[in-house]
Amino acid sequence: xxxxxxxxxxxxxxxxxxxxxxxxxxxxxxxxxxxxxxxxxxxxxxxxxxxxxxxxxxxxxxxxxxxxxxxxxxxxxxxxxxxxxxxxxxxxxxxxxxxxxxxxxxxxxxxxxxxxxxxxxxxx
Numbered sequence: 665x666x667x668x669x670x671x672x673x674x675x676x677x678x679x680x681x682x683x684x685x686x687x688x689x690x691x692x693x694x695x696x697x698x699x700x701x702x703x704x705x706x707x708x709x710x711x712x713x714x715x716x717x718x719x720x721x722x723x724x725x726x727x728x729x730x731x732x733x734x735x736x737x738x739x740x741x742x743x744x745x746x747x748x749x750x751x752x753x754x755x756x757x758x759x760x761x762x763x764x765x766x767x768x769x770x771x772x773x774x775x776x777x778x779x780x781x782x783x784x785x786x787x788x
Contacts, residue, residue: 665689667779669759674785679749685742685759685779691716695765697735699744700772701755702781708758708772712744715765722769727753749786756781 671683683699698713712733714721721733732745742759760775 665691665693665761665777667759667761667777669757669779669782672757672782672784674787675749676788677749677751677786679786680745680747681749681784683744683746683757683759683782683784685744687740687742687759687761691737691740693763694761694777695763696770696774697733697742697759697761698766698770698775699731699733699742699757699759700775701753701757701784703752703755706755710769710771711757713766713769714742716761719765722766724769746784749784751786753784754786755784757784758782 666689668686694716700710702708714733730748735742758781759779761777762775
């Protein structure tokens with residue numbers, strides 16, 4: 665399974681950004697897809713996850729109500745819509761996938777497949 669993330673950039677506080685992840689190479693293996701982020705000097709943390717087929721997204725409290733994950737299994741894409749962005753959302757964002765179907769938000773150690781990161785910077 666290969667994942668290719670895109671859509672990062674510079675945005676002002678309060679702004680919005682949409683990240684996309686193209687998934688290829690055996691999507692039948694996938695149970696869960698997610699987005700995680702890593703800020704300088706910090707551990708990688710999950711920001712959203714969703715089952716590949718059916719189900720709804722899960723989020724940590726830090727982004728709940730501001731971020732929304734969705735997937736399109738026909739186009740093999742995963743999207744993260746980020747609204748009301750804050751400077752503390754600045755990080756490298758990664759998309760990830762795993763064969764297991766997760767219940768709720770899961771940590772970075774859960775995922776077997778990773779895309780390259782895309783930088784998101786929230787600054788005025």
